[in-house]
Amino acid sequence: QLVESGGGLVQPGRSLRLSCVASGFSFDDYAMHWVRQAPGKGLEWVADISWNSATIGYADSVKGRFTISRDSAKNSLYLEMTSLRLEDTALYYCAKNGGSSGLDGMDVWGQGTTVVVSS
Amino acid sequence: DIQMTQSPSSLSASVGDKITITCRASRSITNYLNWYQHKPGRAPKLLISAVSRLQSGVPSRFSGSGSGTDFTLTISSLQPEDFATYYCQQTYSHPTFGPGTTVDIK
Numbered sequence: 001q002l003v004e005s006g007g008g009l010v011q012p013g014r015s016l017r018l019s020c021v022a023s024g025f026s027f028d029d030y031a032m033h034w035v036r037q038a039p040g041k042g043l044e045w046v047a048d049i050s051w052n053s054a055t056i057g058y059a060d061s062v063k064g065r066f067t068i069s070r071d072s073a074k075n076s077l078y079l080e081m082t083s084l085r086l087e088d089t090a091l092y093y094c095a096k097n098g099g100s101s102g103l104d105g106m107d108v109w110g111q112g113t114t115v116v117v118s119s
Numbered sequence: 120d121i122q123m124t125q126s127p128s129s130l131s132a133s134v135g136d137k138i139t140i141t142c143r144a145s146r147s148i149t150n151y152l153n154w155y156q157h158k159p160g161r162a163p164k165l166l167i168s169a170v171s172r173l174q175s176g177v178p179s180r181f182s183g184s185g186s187g188t189d190f191t192l193t194i195s196s197l198q199p200e201d202f203a204t205y206y207c208q209q210t211y212s213h214p215t216f217g218p219g220t221t222v223d224i225k
Contacts, residue, residue, distance in 0.1 A: 033214070035163075043155070043163065043206055045214040057213050060120065093162060102210025103169040105153035109162035 002094050007113030010084055018113055020077040020094030025108070027075040031055075031097035033106055034068060034079045036090035036115075046092070047079065062088075084117045091115075121145050121209050125217035131225040136197045140220045142190040142207035151211035154183055154192045157219075158203045166205075167192065197222070 006018040018034070034046040047058045047068040056068055067080040077094050091112040098104030122145040132138050142152065154167040165174050167183040170190060180195040194201055202224055207217040 042204075042219040043157070043208075043216040045208075045216065048214070059213065095163075098165065098168060102151050102214070105155075105165045105168035105174075105208070105210070106163075107165045107168075107174065109164075111162055 002096065002108055002110035004092065004094050004110045004113035007092065007115045009116045009118060011119055012084060012086060012117055014084055015080070015082045016084060016115060018079040018081065018092055018094075018115070020079075020110055022075045022077065022096070025096065027070075028072045030099075032068075032070060032077045033095045033097065034066075034077075035093045035095055035106070035109075036088075037093070037112075038087070038090040041090075044090075048097075049077070081115070084115075086117050089115060089117045121148060121212055121215055123207055123209055123215050123217035125205075125207060125220050127220060128218065129221040129223065131223055132197050133225045134197055134199055138194050138197060138222065140192045140205055140207075140222075142185075142192070142217050144188045144190075144209055144211075147187045148209045148211035150186060151209055152183075152185065152190045153208045153210065154181075155206045155208060155216075156201075156203045157206060163206070194222075 004020045031050045033048040049068045065083045069078045093112045095106035096108040098107035124143045126141045150170045155163045157163040171183045204219045204221045
């Protein structure tokens with residue numbers, strides 16, 4: 001199970017930190033992802049982090065503004081979002097990688113946390 | 120980045136119909152192709168990974184095929200619970216999703 005939190009209403013240019021707490025599986029064994037869905041739009045991958053934090057990737061749309069991290073002691077995944085823009089408004093999901101590679105897909109998803117960027 | 124396209128963008132069908140959704144990648148992704156089902160207010164659900172690997176608990180009426188750049192998702196006999204939006208996703212490089220195909224009731 002994955003449970004996201006930290007969403008809310010924020011002004012453009014400000015920052016927000018999302019959290020995702022994992023349970024029911026060995027968090028340390030899997031890569032994790034953030035995926036978002038803007039209102040009326042499709043799914044957009046945002047960032048991912050390997051099981052040991054050695055490999056991190058970002059979508060071009062958030063590179064340099066968002067930072068993904070994880071804390072194995074807390075079974076938690078984070079997304080630090082800075083310099084927020086109107087277009088960052090979305091429902092943000094965390095998702096677990098199904099196995100050791102992309103061939104496994106994202107097999108567990110949270111219910112999402114909503115971020116609204118507005119003045 | 121690898122771009123994904125899907126067709127059709129939407130379709131109307133009846134219970135019992137066979138439907139096929141097509142997904143195309145802008146370059147070869149070998150077999151790094153996954154399919155998701157997404158219903159309003161729910162988390163996306165992984166249906167198929169690695170082109171054709173049905174996830175545990177997913178009914179056998181769902182199937183996937185393809186390789187390289189062209190892929191399909193087929194539902195052999197549409198059920199009421201299958202009305203949803205379906206996304207393909209490549210994970211050959213940084214993941215990208217297709218724009219989605221919405222399946223609604225005719």
